[in-house]
Amino acid sequence: MEDAKQLVAFEAKIAAGQKIEPKDWMPEAxxxxxxxxxxxxxxxxxxxxxxxxxxxxxxxxLRRKAILLAKVQDEGGHGLYLYSAAETxxxxxxxxxxxxxxxxxxxxxxxxxxxxxxxxxxxxxWLVDGAAIMNxxxxxxxxxxxxxxxxxxxxxxxxxxxxxxxxxxxxxxQGTPEQKAMAQDALNRWWWPAVMMLGPSDDKSxxxxxxxxxxxxxxxxxxxxxxxxxxxxxxxxxxxxKVPDKDMKFNxxxxxxxxxxxxxxxxxxxxxxxxxxxxxxxxxxxxxxxKGRWVREAATAYAAKQAKEREIA
Amino acid sequence: xxxxxxxxQYLLRLGDxxxxxxxxxxxxxxxxxxxxEDIALINIALDFVGNAxxxxxxxxxxxxxxxxxxxxxxxxxxxxxxxxxxxxQPNGDFASTMARQFLFDTYMFFLYExxxxxxxxxxxxxxxxxxKEITYHLRHATEWMLRLGDGTTESxxxxxxxxxxxxxxxxxxxxxxxxxxxxxxxxFAPDLNKVKTAWEKRVKEVIAEAxxxxxxxxFKQKGSKEGKHTEYLGFLLAEMQYVHREYPGAKW
Numbered sequence: 001m002e003d004a005k006q007l008v009a010f011e012a013k014i015a016a017g018q019k020i021e022p023k024d025w026m027p028e029a030x031x032x033x034x035x036x037x038x039x040x041x042x043x044x045x046x047x048x049x050x051x052x053x054x055x056x057x058x059x060x061x062l063r064r065k066a067i068l069l070a071k072v073q074d075e076g077g078h079g080l081y082l083y084s085a086a087e088t089x090x091x092x093x094x095x096x097x098x099x100x101x102x103x104x105x106x107x108x109x110x111x112x113x114x115x116x117x118x119x120x121x122x123x124x125x126w127l128v129d130g131a132a133i134m135n136x137x138x139x140x141x142x143x144x145x146x147x148x149x150x151x152x153x154x155x156x157x158x159x160x161x162x163x164x165x166x167x168x169x170x171x172x173x174q175g176t177p178e179q180k181a182m183a184q185d186a187l188n189r190w191w192w193p194a195v196m197m198l199g200p201s202d203d204k205s206x207x208x209x210x211x212x213x214x215x216x217x218x219x220x221x222x223x224x225x226x227x228x229x230x231x232x233x234x235x236x237x238x239x240x241x242k243v244p245d246k247d248m249k250f251n252x253x254x255x256x257x258x259x260x261x262x263x264x265x266x267x268x269x270x271x272x273x274x275x276x277x278x279x280x281x282x283x284x285x286x287x288x289x290x291k292g293r294w295v296r297e298a299a300t301a302y303a304a305k306q307a308k309e310r311e312i313a
Numbered sequence: 314x315x316x317x318x319x320x321x322q323y324l325l326r327l328g329d330x331x332x333x334x335x336x337x338x339x340x341x342x343x344x345x346x347x348x349x350e351d352i353a354l355i356n357i358a359l360d361f362v363g364n365a366x367x368x369x370x371x372x373x374x375x376x377x378x379x380x381x382x383x384x385x386x387x388x389x390x391x392x393x394x395x396x397x398x399x400x401x402q403p404n405g406d407f408a409s410t411m412a413r414q415f416l417f418d419t420y421m422f423f424l425y426e427x428x429x430x431x432x433x434x435x436x437x438x439x440x441x442x443x444x445k446e447i448t449y450h451l452r453h454a455t456e457w458m459l460r461l462g463d464g465t466t467e468s469x470x471x472x473x474x475x476x477x478x479x480x481x482x483x484x485x486x487x488x489x490x491x492x493x494x495x496x497x498x499x500x501f502a503p504d505l506n507k508v509k510t511a512w513e514k515r516v517k518e519v520i521a522e523a524x525x526x527x528x529x530x531x532f533k534q535k536g537s538k539e540g541k542h543t544e545y546l547g548f549l550l551a552e553m554q555y556v557h558r559e560y561p562g563a564k565w
């Protein structure tokens with residue numbers, strides 16, 4: 001049974017705006033929730049390398065190729081950082097990865113959509129990383145120290161990714177008619193998944209008071225979504241592209257955009273595993289893991305031999 | 314052949330090798346044996362692409378026909394590429410990739426050490442920057458040679474087999490022709506015999522420490538200096554160049 005006094009102290013600390021650190025006492029529900037969130041986030045980073053990696057070998061010029069390589073490398077780095085941050089809660093990376101491979105753990109639904117043209121690389125940076133930043137700047141204010149600090153650092157890099165994505169879209173939108181069509185097509189395909197990736201609307205995802213009080217969750221999905229839309233719609237207009245939502249309107253009274261109905265059935269289907277790329281993404285990860293097993297075994301065996309030699313010496 | 318043409322050819326040889334091996338490494342993205350390697354392989358690919366960009370840009374300037382680095386990377390055909398054959402070989406398994414990287418990185422390490430002294434200021438500057446990067450690449454590949462060579466029976470066999478398959482492509486790294494002769498005289502490029510001696514010594518040492526055998530095959534496949542490639546390059550270029558070629562003149 002959790003010590004009631006410790007719980008009071010824990011909550012008081014959070015209420016005072018202090019961070020919870022790995023060795024501090026924490027309720028089991030808090031630990032579990034954070035492991036779930038952080039590992040999902042880490043999985044999203046590494047699964048997200050696949051749709052973007054898909055275009056590295058075909059990038060249209062050397063500058064874009066270099067930028068994309070650097071970006072995907074950043075995503076891998078975020079994954080590594082987040083797995084390490086999750087490990088401070090007493091779970092190791094191998095265990096977390098096996099949850100990913102068996103389908104027990106989830107990752108962001110957005111990466112279950114395919115990248116079909118070069119413009120998709122622009123759309124991912126602009127929309128997907130743009131939406132992620134909205135979410136992550138909120139998470140940076142969260143109560144768990146390692147996660148919060150990871151978010152601060154990750155958001156800085158994501159801002160670059162977001163700008164480079166928008167710059168790709170701007171270049172295409174100002175390019176030849178074919179390029180502009182490519183950009184609009186990418187926006188059409190990625191808009192709704194990006195809007196949905198911020199999570200179910202509040203009536204479908206009630207925020208527990210407890211998670212709010214523990215500063216694990218800080219704002220509702222709909223509030224974050226509104227901020228993303230308010231920021232992104234004018235960006236689309238500025239480069240002459242149109243968001244694929246006929247009901248999108250600016251509301252003078254509230255100062256916010258109102259959007260059309262979101263197809264949550266699609267969202268929940270993709271979460272369940274029935275998106276265009278769920279099977280492929282998971283297969284790629286599982287195969288990489290399987291094919292890498294002998295490499296990891298060799299590294300372990302070599303390290304053991306080296307340790308033994310040092311002992312003898 | 315005049316000196317300008319020789320320089321152009323030489324810069325293509327260097328730049329194309331980096332471009333193509335960088336492409337091969339980038340194919341690993343998201344499929345590495347462990348997350349740290351995914352990151353390392355992309356990072357190394359990025360260094361190669363950066364190095365290729367500098368060299369091809371300079372090649373274009375040297376040629377003086379208005380071709381920039383993208384025109385050279387995206388609008389030449391197979392027969393016009395001058396990369397070493399070893400750089401275009403498919404990744405195979407992780408052991409094969411590491412064998413390829415080790416053999417090529419060792420070559421590049423000693424070659425660029427010499428190029429740092431080139432009388433051509435641009436080449437020397439590129440070499441100084443790249444040599445710092447290649448020092449890390451070589452350390453990375455060497456560590457894997459040791460881990461895989463002296464790891465498990467399976468890793469040992471896989472690595473030995475990778476080395477055996479690639480060995481025939483190593484000798485052309487040190488071949489010299491008219492281009493080299495002209496540029497050695499100019500102080501633009503080094504004598505590859507010197508690079509060869511250093512390469513052989515280092516490769517032998519690492520192979521021995523990794524408990525592996527120097528491959529016994531004596532067949533030497535060459536051709537890159539005349540743009541005679543293996544069948545793999547055409548597919549690689551088809552993939553690399555198609556978007557660029559699909560929209561002629563478009564800005565990206």
